[in-house]
Amino acid sequence: MDRSLFEQLDKYLFNPSSVAVVGASDMPGKWGFNIINRLLETKDERKIYAINDKRPEVHGLKTYKTVRDVPDAVDFAVIAIPFTDVPTVMEDCVAKGVKAGLIVSAGLGETGEEGAKLEQEMVAIARKGGMRFAGPNCMGHLNTGVNFYTTAFFEPVKRGNLGIVAQSGGFAGHIMHCGMEMGVGFSKVISSGNEADLHLEDYIEYLAQDPETKVIGAYVEGFREGRRFLEIARETTRKKPIIVMKVGRTSAGAKAARSHTGALSGSDIISDVALKQAGVIRVDEIEELFDIAAALLRQPLPKGRRIGILTGGGGHGVVATDACARLGLEIADLSKSTIEKLDQVLPPRWPHANPVDTVAVPFVTYPCLWPIMEDENVDAVLAVASIGSSTWWRKAGYLPIAMPSHLRDEAMRWMDLIEAEEIENLDIAIERMEQHQKPIIITGMMMTPELKDAAVFKKLEEIGLLVYPTPERAAKALAHLCWYSEYLRQTGSLE
Amino acid sequence: MDRSLFEQLDKYLFNPSSVAVVGASDMPGKWGFNIINRLLETKDERKIYAINDKRPEVHGLKTYKTVRDVPDAVDFAVIAIPFTDVPTVMEDCVAKGVKAGLIVSAGLGETGEEGAKLEQEMVAIARKGGMRFAGPNCMGHLNTGVNFYTTAFFEPVKRGNLGIVAQSGGFAGHIMHCGMEMGVGFSKVISSGNEADLHLEDYIEYLAQDPETKVIGAYVEGFREGRRFLEIARETTRKKPIIVMKVGRTSAGAKAARSHTGALSGSDIISDVALKQAGVIRVDEIEELFDIAAALLRQPLPKGRRIGILTGGGGHGVVATDACARLGLEIADLSKSTIEKLDQVLPPRWPHANPVDTVAVPFVTYPCLWPIMEDENVDAVLAVASIGSSTWWRKAGYLPIAMPSHLRDEAMRWMDLIEAEEIENLDIAIERMEQHQKPIIITGMMMTPELKDAAVFKKLEEIGLLVYPTPERAAKALAHLCWYSEYLRQTGSLE
Numbered sequence: 001m002d003r004s005l006f007e008q009l010d011k012y013l014f015n016p017s018s019v020a021v022v023g024a025s026d027m028p029g030k031w032g033f034n035i036i037n038r039l040l041e042t043k044d045e046r047k048i049y050a051i052n053d054k055r056p057e058v059h060g061l062k063t064y065k066t067v068r069d070v071p072d073a074v075d076f077a078v079i080a081i082p083f084t085d086v087p088t089v090m091e092d093c094v095a096k097g098v099k100a101g102l103i104v105s106a107g108l109g110e111t112g113e114e115g116a117k118l119e120q121e122m123v124a125i126a127r128k129g130g131m132r133f134a135g136p137n138c139m140g141h142l143n144t145g146v147n148f149y150t151t152a153f154f155e156p157v158k159r160g161n162l163g164i165v166a167q168s169g170g171f172a173g174h175i176m177h178c179g180m181e182m183g184v185g186f187s188k189v190i191s192s193g194n195e196a197d198l199h200l201e202d203y204i205e206y207l208a209q210d211p212e213t214k215v216i217g218a219y220v221e222g223f224r225e226g227r228r229f230l231e232i233a234r235e236t237t238r239k240k241p242i243i244v245m246k247v248g249r250t251s252a253g254a255k256a257a258r259s260h261t262g263a264l265s266g267s268d269i270i271s272d273v274a275l276k277q278a279g280v281i282r283v284d285e286i287e288e289l290f291d292i293a294a295a296l297l298r299q300p301l302p303k304g305r306r307i308g309i310l311t312g313g314g315g316h317g318v319v320a321t322d323a324c325a326r327l328g329l330e331i332a333d334l335s336k337s338t339i340e341k342l343d344q345v346l347p348p349r350w351p352h353a354n355p356v357d358t359v360a361v362p363f364v365t366y367p368c369l370w371p372i373m374e375d376e377n378v379d380a381v382l383a384v385a386s387i388g389s390s391t392w393w394r395k396a397g398y399l400p401i402a403m404p405s406h407l408r409d410e411a412m413r414w415m416d417l418i419e420a421e422e423i424e425n426l427d428i429a430i431e432r433m434e435q436h437q438k439p440i441i442i443t444g445m446m447m448t449p450e451l452k453d454a455a456v457f458k459k460l461e462e463i464g465l466l467v468y469p470t471p472e473r474a475a476k477a478l479a480h481l482c483w484y485s486e487y488l489r490q491t492g493s494l495e
Numbered sequence: 496m497d498r499s500l501f502e503q504l505d506k507y508l509f510n511p512s513s514v515a516v517v518g519a520s521d522m523p524g525k526w527g528f529n530i531i532n533r534l535l536e537t538k539d540e541r542k543i544y545a546i547n548d549k550r551p552e553v554h555g556l557k558t559y560k561t562v563r564d565v566p567d568a569v570d571f572a573v574i575a576i577p578f579t580d581v582p583t584v585m586e587d588c589v590a591k592g593v594k595a596g597l598i599v600s601a602g603l604g605e606t607g608e609e610g611a612k613l614e615q616e617m618v619a620i621a622r623k624g625g626m627r628f629a630g631p632n633c634m635g636h637l638n639t640g641v642n643f644y645t646t647a648f649f650e651p652v653k654r655g656n657l658g659i660v661a662q663s664g665g666f667a668g669h670i671m672h673c674g675m676e677m678g679v680g681f682s683k684v685i686s687s688g689n690e691a692d693l694h695l696e697d698y699i700e701y702l703a704q705d706p707e708t709k710v711i712g713a714y715v716e717g718f719r720e721g722r723r724f725l726e727i728a729r730e731t732t733r734k735k736p737i738i739v740m741k742v743g744r745t746s747a748g749a750k751a752a753r754s755h756t757g758a759l760s761g762s763d764i765i766s767d768v769a770l771k772q773a774g775v776i777r778v779d780e781i782e783e784l785f786d787i788a789a790a791l792l793r794q795p796l797p798k799g800r801r802i803g804i805l806t807g808g809g810g811h812g813v814v815a816t817d818a819c820a821r822l823g824l825e826i827a828d829l830s831k832s833t834i835e836k837l838d839q840v841l842p843p844r845w846p847h848a849n850p851v852d853t854v855a856v857p858f859v860t861y862p863c864l865w866p867i868m869e870d871e872n873v874d875a876v877l878a879v880a881s882i883g884s885s886t887w888w889r890k891a892g893y894l895p896i897a898m899p900s901h902l903r904d905e906a907m908r909w910m911d912l913i914e915a916e917e918i919e920n921l922d923i924a925i926e927r928m929e930q931h932q933k934p935i936i937i938t939g940m941m942m943t944p945e946l947k948d949a950a951v952f953k954k955l956e957e958i959g960l961l962v963y964p965t966p967e968r969a970a971k972a973l974a975h976l977c978w979y980s981e982y983l984r985q986t987g988s989l990e
Contacts, residue, residue, distance in 0.1 A: 006826055022790060028905070028906035028909055029857055038564075049860075052961065058596075106844060107842070107844040110809075111844045137900070166810070167810070168808060168809055168810020168813070169808070169810070169855075170807065170810050170811050170855070171808065171810035171811065171814075173808075174810075174811070174880075219810065221813060247810070247814050247817050248813055248817065249817050250817050250820035251822070252819070252826045253816040255816075255848075256812050256813045256826075256846075257813045257818040259809075259846035259848060282580070284967070285965055286965070287964075287965060313663060313664070313666065313668075313669075314605075314663055314664050314665065314751075314754075315661070315662070315663020315664070315669075315714065315742070316663075316666065317751050318663070318716060318742045318743055318748050318751045318752045319666070319742050320755070321747045321748040321751040322742050322743065322744050322745050322748035324747070325745035325747040325748055326744070331747045331751075347600040347602070348602075349601060349605070349606045349610075351754035352754075353752075353754060357754070359601060360664070362524055375900075385665060385669075392928070410523070411523040414524075415523075438692070469782075470781070470782060472780050
């Protein structure tokens, strides 16, 4: 992407000084109602102009009949009106010198030939005036760095370093919710809609250059420029990972995709092999996208695929082993000295092998974790129902309502100490993770949802370590990490 | 299972009048501490006796040095002491006439030959006195119907009709947490441990006869009596579904299972085919077990595998279609009359095909659901980001803090009406589900976690409809439902 286009998008699409909302409305349920609300809520220094030719005022703002009537310069216009009126509005925008736009209006290219023609008309008008636009048939975009949101129906998200392009507005929203739920922050999110002007490939190229974005994620129904995508990806993935969820894999799904955003999933298929060769991490579900994104954002890349499993429960260890083995990860052979070190911590009945089952002995997680991390035969650690367990014991300590109060007080003091100790240990774990360059993937299977507010989990979120809900999902994230690390090594991108 | 064994387990293992806790303790972190707490917390009319030969009092209860010293009859003993002392305690139990026991103590059969010998000794002692026991190396059991829990470290669960046997205590706990999180209630849960006396097969047979249990779930590391299991399963599944999560599928996993509970996953393998022929639903993850269990507990069995998809977002529809097609479900061809009915509800730009994408038009979920349910070409409905959406719109209505207050009040009143209407429609949906005998599987992808407290979700939980977090998981549950329905039809078990 040439520098001037990058700057146009960076300045006018993602960080405009002045915004016109065409179709701004006071009617709850209307797009123009929620969009202007969101913009007013998050405006900071940004100027917001309401365009509405039927009412003198919207949300307490004086309205203008057209974009042309705004007295000051307008950088960016968001357009949420019936599709038949969009070309006229585009003419207004170009006349006004608007540099970027986002068209929410649907009923265009996705519905057939007539709509596609209307789209081409919009593109022709925009080109004439050097304006670039997102959509139509899209759900908005956002830039957390400058608190700028056109995503009307979704709450503001946490700031972070994951950049997202989604060829479905509803899915963009779903992605934002997933991020909030999983504690992953975003740099930019774009719902690309029908991509009449700006394509998925443009956004990917933009995010590749965007310093706020460290990992790129995309929900793809169809590549409009498949070859270009692969070229961009091949170059980008050497420095910045790209994760793709490509839907329409089945013929029924491809058919559904076509009637959704008119995406060409049938005619421009990029095979799994081609994506792999370009270093792209492919996922099947949005949750999987976040699982690997969170790991890439925080964890070192492992040097191999030998996994050390630390488990608080034997069954969890078996399930984790199965999950790793199914995905082609190796269960590390622990070195003799590691076994000896663990013998000093665990009672004789521990299985003396990987997975390291702490046989329901409480509070031995970290004394067991350190030797596993130090072991030269281990490239990465999968901690199942072990890290975070002080919280669980604390909860167990809370439980007994039948307990005499002097015992309860004592138990609680003791639980507080245990929890504080675990929080300290987490800082050490992070240090050692960096020192040994070994990722630590955490599965919190013994945790109930309310535990998410516990101090240990707050700490984990603060340091950016995701707690994976199942060993299956944790193992998948690990497998992706290993694969990406191997890809970088094989292509000489890692020293 | 002969009637007398069923009654022995039913009366003494699952509903004893008097319980001795051997190893009852005042020390937080000890098993005997949490077990007696839980028992005291949930005791109702049950008599609890603390056995401890070092302290005169535990938790305010007078202690007895041995089970023999308890002045009254003891039905059931839970044993949480070092394994070397267990045989002596068993002798005491038998002398006292204890009918059933549960041994928490670990360090036995799972550690090798010596431990296995000790286990055989325990079995011999128990047999002598007609006592049956669960464990050793187990984490307790529960019977919600009579509020009886020996599962020390996990909170009481919701009462319901799912019966669980787990060959891992930690996993039993994980299962209980999953149930709570997903709103699924339990009849009984048993952590079977090393199964020295009572085997997984015994518990399955017990649950098959237990009227409180409508669906049986099992976490299995190894079948000790594989042939017997298949016989029981073949008979049971004609009336009551059995869902099995069998781990140790990979050789690494099997090895881990062996050192966990000494399970014979290597030497007594039941193939997928044999399980299928016995009508057993096999799952790979605990979440999947609940997904299908919840559906079996509430939904009718579909007559075929033609799925009608109703979606609030095009992308969600594509993903759902992919998920269904991948699992061998058919995307139903909607009849002409259904398309016509939908045309009266949706704007012309809707895709006129299955999946029925409501193209971001709010509040058309139910007017679209009814014709899909009535369609003779549809056997089951998958509702993606559609049912429950009033809650989401309501949330969107809450968002605008910049909104003038008179508008906000109006918006809120309107949202209340929409939500109340959806709740009424859910009652109608349940009626029609029964009337047409077509399951409705709901995926709530646009929902954030806090929405779980919203009225619509409370209603869904009350009527027992699970909200599946992803289309993938919903489609898997549907595929299991379809398969089980076909199995019953093929074996002549369904009229």
